Amino acid sequence: MKRYETYAQEIADLIKTKALRPGERLPSVRQASMSRKISPATVFAAYYLLEARGLIQARARSGYYVNATRQPMQAEPGTAVISAQSTEVVISDLVFEVLDSTRQGDVVPLGSAFPSPALFPLDKLARSLTPAMRQLTPQRMVEDLTLGHERLRRQINLRYAMNNTAVDLDEIVITNGAMEALNLCLQALTRPGDVVAVESPTFYSALQALERLNLRAVEVATHPRDGVDLDSLAQVLAQHPVKACWFMTSFQNPLGSLMPEHHKQALVELLASHKVPLIEDDVYGELYFGLRRPLPAKAFDRQGLVLHCSSFSKCLAPGYRVGWVAAGRYAQQVQRLKLMTTLSTAIPSQLAISDYLQGGHFERHLRQLRQTLELQQAWALKVIEAHFPPGTRVTRPEGGYFLWLELPAHVDALQLHRLAAAQQISIAPGHLFSADKRFENCLRINYGYPGDARMEEALATLGRLASGCV
Amino acid sequence: MKRYETYAQEIADLIKTKALRPGERLPSVRQASMSRKISPATVFAAYYLLEARGLIQARARSGYYVNATRQPMQAEPGTAVISAQSTEVVISDLVFEVLDSTRQGDVVPLGSAFPSPALFPLDKLARSLTPAMRQLTPQRMVEDLTLGHERLRRQINLRYAMNNTAVDLDEIVITNGAMEALNLCLQALTRPGDVVAVESPTFYSALQALERLNLRAVEVATHPRDGVDLDSLAQVLAQHPVKACWFMTSFQNPLGSLMPEHHKQALVELLASHKVPLIEDDVYGELYFGLRRPLPAKAFDRQGLVLHCSSFSKCLAPGYRVGWVAAGRYAQQVQRLKLMTTLSTAIPSQLAISDYLQGGHFERHLRQLRQTLELQQAWALKVIEAHFPPGTRVTRPEGGYFLWLELPAHVDALQLHRLAAAQQISIAPGHLFSADKRFENCLRINYGYPGDARMEEALATLGRLASGCV
Known part of the structure; x- marks a missing residue:
């Protein structure tokens, strides 16, 4: 996080906790710069950011003031009541x-x-394509077939490490978007007729995948803010022969719920005690509005039971169809299914994204x-x-x-x-x-x-x- | 076919039918040019081609002579005997x-x-990538999701038309290589436990797909030169509840067999009389050594029962993962399965190939x-x-x-x-x-x-x- 963002976040926290109240004046740029030992430009950048977020407002020749807090006008929805049955x-x-x-x-x-x-750097990515492909040797092309382009896999692995999530390079398989990753995981873990636990409400593609593979769904009560209700999940696990869970732990589609990290840890422990694997759909994890990327459940996995799926489609490169799974102890099964169904992921897309990441533009974007x-x-x-x-x-x-x-x-x-x-x-x-x-x-x-x-x-x-x- | 190729083929036919015998001299370039009313350069090109194919040989200051015919040294294999059972x-x-x-x-x-x-124009394709992607509007990107890039689908459709094969634009779905096309077709046509007829020997990926989807295989006797034996197939259809056939009708993997066109027509008619769909794997069809591209079975299909699958992976762009299926009456089912499993095919790959085709280089390559x-x-x-x-x-x-x-x-x-x-x-x-x-x-x-x-x-x-x- 850049210095101005840190400072902006501190002010935002003061506003949130009401240490700074609506209508109050913020320190002048000169005061703030001196007291915090940061440049005036940094203070300006922070105030500009806070203004853009609607938290403060400039008044001509007078300085910056805290805005009136937006009333929590419309209520938030609650958790839906769920039947205890599994459903075709x-x-x-x-x-x-x-x-x-x-x-x-x-x-x-x-x-x-x-x-x-229009939100994506499609032009920059396009400019990566030709040079990236011309560097590629034919031999490399053959070797990258199975798991995906090795440099891209290393870059993904590094991003896990930066986010305090231990993942082996060998468990990462590049796929045609997260959609393929999720489908391969489901196939690796189930046989027709098996029961899979999903959130309620859940992403319709998960339901379609279950339908296609003749699986039964058991829906778990899910809070619009905190995600899967762990007590309800414990009951479901006690009552049903659940073969896998498919949950979206950060910014769930459609609720937008974000499981708190200690819930994620408890989730992983609960599932481990039942030896039930978790397919973690984390395609929105990069799109957080808070201070840092929320940890995935995968970060708490000690037994290789979490299959963490994500992609670049929602945060960088729609249409390139590059996703992946870090499949834990199921990596080889997933890799074989991938080989049997689509063989490999398009190499131009993988190289362009790898090149873009290498250029260091991703964080700013x-x-x-x-x-x-x-x-x-x-x-x-x-x-x-x-x-x-x-x-x-x-x-x-x-x-x-x-x-x-x-x-x-x-x-x-x-x-x-x-x-x-x-x-x-x-x-x-x-x-x-x-x-x-x-x-x-x-x-x-x-x-x-x-x-x-x-x-x-x-x-x-x-x-x-x-x-x-x- | 260019003029020199036509002339070369005529000479080759004369050699094959022994109208020109080993050791005989070919007409001189000047004679041939005058008698055939073609330029000396055309005659040279034809002779050069025949020499490259090992059919004739230049002797210094004397002209071109027919080579000694290669003895059919090793015999060709025959058709294997097949059991009548279907197999897990x-x-x-x-x-x-x-x-x-x-x-x-x-x-x-x-x-x-x-x-x-090394046999593919990878550098030329790479040079198509950046300009092709920069022409793309975001809106186009969304619209092309479902079926694939429209211009590419039109180009594929045109190639069918040029090869006397009637295909509707609407039945073409772009896939991640032919492998995905074949797998989607199989899923669209079968349920676990169903029986599928395959060649014997057959491509192992077909067997893997059957295994993965819990289908049973019934193997049909296949001649190393002429492909599927139609009498055997008729027997199989009479004895087994076959839900689909998966055949490679041109240059079969592994035999290399090429079904004669009248066999293909008879095949389509036989299957139509049983209302059994044919998944036609035609990934090698462009790699013919004869005068023209062999017609696929799809060319004889009047009922939309042939799902014709092919790709650019074996003839132009390995690693780009662009294939397709012309799925006949099953097009909508295949399209939906595609949406549910990998959503869409990478757009950079589709655009680069489309751009390359547009440039008119494909035939020469x-x-x-x-x-x-x-x-x-x-x-x-x-x-x-x-x-x-x-x-x-x-x-x-x-x-x-x-x-x-x-x-x-x-x-x-x-x-x-x-x-x-x-x-x-x-x-x-x-x-x-x-x-x-x-x-x-x-x-x-x-x-x-x-x-x-x-x-x-x-x-x-x-x-x-x-x-x-x-």
Whole structure:
């Protein structure tokens, strides 16, 4: 973290703990610079950042003042009540119906699973492609087939080490995005008919994977802020022959929940005591708004039971299709399944990303991306508050780019989706996120696109439709 | 086909039909040029090509003469006898053991499934990458997710049209190499426990896919020259509830067999009468040594029952992982499975190949590649004849880059593989190509690497080991 960011974070903490109250004046740039022994430029940068985050405000010829705290206007949703049964999964047709409607050219993509491609350094990556490929020897090409490009695997390994997560180079397999990694893990761990524990609500691709492989889902109660409820999980493990868990531990899709690190540790210990492996889907982990990257559950794994899956698709290079899994004791099985199904991951994509990482641009890009997403979240919350019906509850995730809305109980989100689609607006109705017909008055909203007039108009329309929807 | 190629082919046909006999003189360049109304340069080019193919020979100050016909020294193998039972497939461990041994850096890759990467225009492709990616709009990136890059799909469609094969643009799905296409087709067509008909011997990846999906294999007798025996197939269809066939109709791996086009037509009709779909693996189709690309079975399909799979990996761009399927009436199912398992194919790879095709270099590259492979085959046959034990039978495929050797009955190819591996030579023993413990005295040899001294020494060593193997 740069010096100005450290200083900005200190001020933000003072504001959060009310040591600095709304309306109070911040130290002048000169005072702060002298008392903290930092340059005026650093102080300016910190104040600018705080202003961008909406925490402080400049007044002409007077200095910086703490903003009035935003009232926690709309309540946050709570944990849903879950049935104790495992369920056969039948959801794909509905998912495809909804996805198809989001892919038309002119639709406002509030239902999209991706942030705006404009947020990514696609031009810089493209410039890495040709030189990177021309360095490649034919022999290297053959040797990199199995596990993926070795330099990229070393770079990924180093990022684990920097994040206090012990991973062996040998357990990393490069895949066609995290989606392939997750699917290979599931295949490595299960046979048709097995039971897999998932969050409730959960990412629809997890449900589709279960359906495709003829697996049964048991849904575990999940808190919109703290993630999987460990007591509920303990009960599920006691009652069902669970073969694997598939959880998204940081900025879960769709809730945005972030499991506290001591929960993650307890999760790993609970699963280890049952010898149940965890497929950890961590594709949003880099998109945190806090001080540092949250540790994954993998960081607490001592037995090789956590298969940690991630990718560059959500934080750097959509369309390049480069993901990976650190598969613990299942690495060889995953690697063989990869060889048998898609053989290997495209080499140009791997080399371009490796080259980009080598150039040292990644951290700066990530800082900017996180800041943009945090601002867009604040904007989206404000617009939703202004336009949605009373009784609407909204999450306030500490990372990622999804909001989860719980509408008044009588609203049917699938009907809302159809009304919205007719107006060229896509949303992701709650129906997609459960095998068990739950969350039918909920929806997921993507704030990963710039908050422009068109987006504001779409959110306003959506709020109006939701108000009229009975 | 260029004019000089047409003329060369006419001469080759005269030699083949013995209208021109060994030792006879060809028309002089001047005579030929005048009588055929073609330029002397065209005649020269034709003669040069025929010389490169070993059919004629220049004598100083005298002209070109027909070479002595190569004696059909070693016999070709015949069709293996097949049991009538379907078999549970258990082969993966053996395949992985053998593949691992071929991937060491210093091994002579006679067992490899790939031709030498040096045969491909990797540098030209690399130069297409950056400009191609920089043309891409973010919106395009999202729209191309599902089926693949649209321009590339149009180019593939055009190549089908040029080869007299009617395919709808909508049935083409771009995949991570043909391997993914084949796997998706198999998943779209079967459920665990179903029976799938394959060739005998068959490509081990087909057997691995069957094993992974818990399918049963029924092997169909396959002639080393003409491919699947249609009478045997008719019997199999009468006796087994076959859900799909997986056949490689042109330059089959490992036999190199090429089904005559009227057989392909009869195959399509036979399967249509049983309503059985055909997964047609056609990854070697471009590597023909004859006058034109052989038609695929897909060309005769009127009912959308043929799922035609191919790729650029064997003929243009290994490591780029771009393949496709024209999936007929199963296109939507395949597309959905693709979305659920790997989401989409890497865009940089698709754009680079599309850009390369647009540049018009592909045909010239293919001509050169075919010629190189044909020459390397002639070389490999000569070396094998010189060094392998009496009684060895060898195929003479009309395309691709594999030879299939049937050694004397007492030779165990798996033992030969282990002896060869100890000497840094890889081979693909026959055991890999059947679920039914057949072909144990057979092996597949790759002639897709340049025939240099090291390769010759390796083949000589192999022949010696085979002679001593009891």
